Structures are given as structure tokens and as C-alpha cells.
Amino acid sequence: DGYEATTQKKYSRDFLMTLSQQFTELPVGFEIGSDIADALMSSPLGKSPC
Amino acid sequence: AARRGGAQPHPLENSWTFWFDNPSAKSKQAAWGSSLRPIHTFATVEDFWSLYNNIHHPSKLIMGADFHCFKYKIEPKWEDPICSNGGKWTISCVRGKADQLWLYTLLAMIGEQFEYGDEICGAVVSVRAKQERIALWTKNAANEEAQISIGRQWKELLDYNDTIGFIFHEDAKKDKVPKNRYTV
Numbered sequence: 001d002g003y004e005a006t007t008q009k010k011y012s013r014d015f016l017m018t019l020s021q022q023f024t025e026l027p028v029g030f031e032i033g034s035d036i037a038d039a040l041m042s043s044p045l046g047k048s049p050c
Numbered sequence: 051a052a053r054r055g056g057a058q059p060h061p062l063e064n065s066w067t068f069w070f071d072n073p074s075a076k077s078k079q080a081a082w083g084s085s086l087r088p089i090h091t092f093a094t095v096e097d098f099w100s101l102y103n104n105i106h107h108p109s110k111l112i113m114g115a116d117f118h119c120f121k122y123k124i125e126p127k128w129e130d131p132i133c134s135n136g137g138k139w140t141i142s143c144v145r146g147k148a149d150q151l152w153l154y155t156l157l158a159m160i161g162e163q164f165e166y167g168d169e170i171c172g173a174v175v176s177v178r179a180k181q182e183r184i185a186l187w188t189k190n191a192a193n194e195e196a197q198i199s200i201g202r203q204w205k206e207l208l209d210y211n212d213t214i215g216f217i218f219h220e221d222a223k224k225d226k227v228p229k230n231r232y233t234v
Contacts, residue, residue: 039106
């Protein structure tokens with residue numbers, strides 16, 4: 001299911017949705033100001049799930 | 051982010067940046083855009099979900115908020131050199147109903163589902179008292195063929211049946227109630 005380097009990277013909605021529940025932790029390097037964190041984030045910051 | 055089973059990440063054709071405009075940080079005198087700021091840039095399907103799963107969806111955002119997803123290096127402003135000759139398609143829905151439309155818009159953009167994907171700058175969801183609006187910003191407003199194609203495809207992808215209109219940014223700058231240049 002690889003693609004060639006010259007091919008545009010297209011992903012259908014159905015395919016993208018299959019990955020939706022596998023990635024629940026914030027990306028590495030994510031930073032946000034505390035002033036907008038409350039308005040934007042659905043999960044509290046600074047708490048490690050581990 | 052955890053990579054399950056060591057699977058390779060799925061790179062996107064474009065990198066995208068989420069931007070947030072926080073109305074609670076704005077005073078009445080503050081200029082438009084003064085509280086607009088980039089949140090994070092992502093370039094893989096995995097990083098998209100890692101962000102999306104941790105941020106509020108439109109129905110949970112505070113009234114007055116604008117949340118943007120634009121191609122990396124394009125600022126969600128009329129003044130941006132890539133946006134300046136562009137325009138936007140807009141759909142609206144009753145308050146609390148935009149979540150799925152917004153997600154489907156994001157997936158269509160990052161998954162490069164539009165035939166004229168190069169014409170797309172990004173999308174913004176705006177939460178207002180009575181409704182939520184989603185706008186799809188494009189580059190060359192005068193390119194009618196491209197805009198019509200994008201508008202039609204967007205409606206199909208969202209299964210949205212109402213008529214939508216395309217406004218030139220140039221008109222929006224001059225007129226309080228700019229006229230639709232195209233409708234589909």
C-alpha cells in the first residue's frame with residue numbers, strides 16, 4: 001500500500017477515519033500559551049497519561 | 051505521539067497549521083487579528099489526529115472564536131500575499147451542528163480530495179451566537195472554473211445541499227455586505 005514519490009499523497013476520508021482513535025496523545029513538541037489553553041484544549045495540559 | 055506497532059507514519063502532501071483567534075483575549079479596541087496566533091503545524095496523518103483528538107471541536111468552542119487550518123506559511127488573513135487575490139466559499143449551520151462538517155472539511159483538505167487542491171489556502175470555523183460558519187479560502191478568486199469545482203466538490207464531500215456562495219476578499223474589504231460572485 002505504498003505510494004510512489006511522484007504520486008500526490010491522497011487519502012480518502014474512510015482511510016483517515018480508520019486511524020482516528022489510534023493517536024490520542026498530543027504531538028511531540030506541542031506547546032501552547034496557558035491563556036488560550038483553556039479555551040482550546042479538551043484535555044488538561046501538563047498531565048502525562050503514563 | 052505513540053506509534054502503534056511501529057507502523058510508518060503517513061506523510062501529507064502539504065504541511066498544515068492550526069490557528070486560533072481567542073475572543074476572550076480581545077478588548078473592544080483591539081484590531082482584528084491581534085489575538086490570532088498559530089497553534090501547531092503538522093505534516094502527517096498521525097500528528098493531525100494527535101492534535102484533533104485533544105482540542106475542542108466547534109460545538110465546544112466559546113462564542114466568537116475562530117479556529118483555522120491553513121497550509122503552512124499561509125496566514126489566514128486577507129493581507130497574506132497568497133490569500134490577497136483570493137476569496138471564500140461559506141457554509142453555515144445552526145449552533146452545535148458544525149462538528150462533522152468541520153471534520154469532513156479538514157479530512158478532505160489534508161487528504162487532498164479536491165481536484166483543484168493547489169487553489170486551496172485553508173479553512174476556518176467561526177462560532178457565533180446563532181450559527182456556526184465554515185469558510186474555505188482559495189487563492190485565485192478570478193479563476194471561476196477552479197472555484198466552481200471546489201465549491202461543488204466541497205458540498206458533495208460534506209453531503210451539504212443548500213446553495214453556497216463565493217465572495218472575493220477584495221469585495222469583502224470594500225462592502226459591508228459583499229455580493230456572491232459565484233454560487234453552487
